[in-house]
Amino acid sequence: AIRNLELVKTIRDGKTYGSLLWLLDKTKTSMGARKLQNLILSPLLSKEKINYRLNAVECLFNATLTRQTLTNLLSSIRDVQRLTGKISGGNVMPRDCLALKSSLEVLPSLKFNLLGLNSDFINSLLADLYDFNQTVELISNAIVDEPPSNMKDGGYIKFGYNVELDELRSLGKNSKTRIAEIENR
DSSP: TTTTTSSSSSSTTOOSSSSSHHHOOOOOHHHHHHHHHEEEEEEEOOOHHHHHHHHHHHHHHHHHHHHHHHHHHHHHHHHHHHHHHHTTTTTTOHHHHHHHHHHHHHHHHHHHHHHHHHOHHHHEEEEEEHHHHHHHHHHHHHBOOSSSSSSSOOBOOOOOOHHHHHHHHHHHEEEHHHHHHHOOO
């Protein structure tokens, strides 16, 4: 049925173009696109749940300015699911941390814009939006603004973040001077 109805791919060439997913997909994030595909493949069966979600859709449809603001905010969010997957897999790079930080910085504005909407569904989403200010601050304090692409090169932790690391860096850069000082003493 999924194939014959061309929900996510067309029968003829197996591409998204021309499918129901292609028609509906106006998402601004990779996470949203994956969520939409899952919703198409596993639709709600309960009338109450459908109406619960449709109430939120109607609320957003009627709030044009808020919807446009949310669209702009969502456009700046990176693929947090993949970034957290990299973190949990121990495969994270400094640039991934900065991408996570920039995405988490958008959440307060996103939450603020959703507050004025009168929908139980949206209010339940708001309850799940946590405050990640400490994480944003930690990443801001720890990682340089332009980290090297390769972690082996080092230099991605900010000077002043860790005293011991700063001392070791100083020893590495000024090793000849330090050895000369020790010899003189």
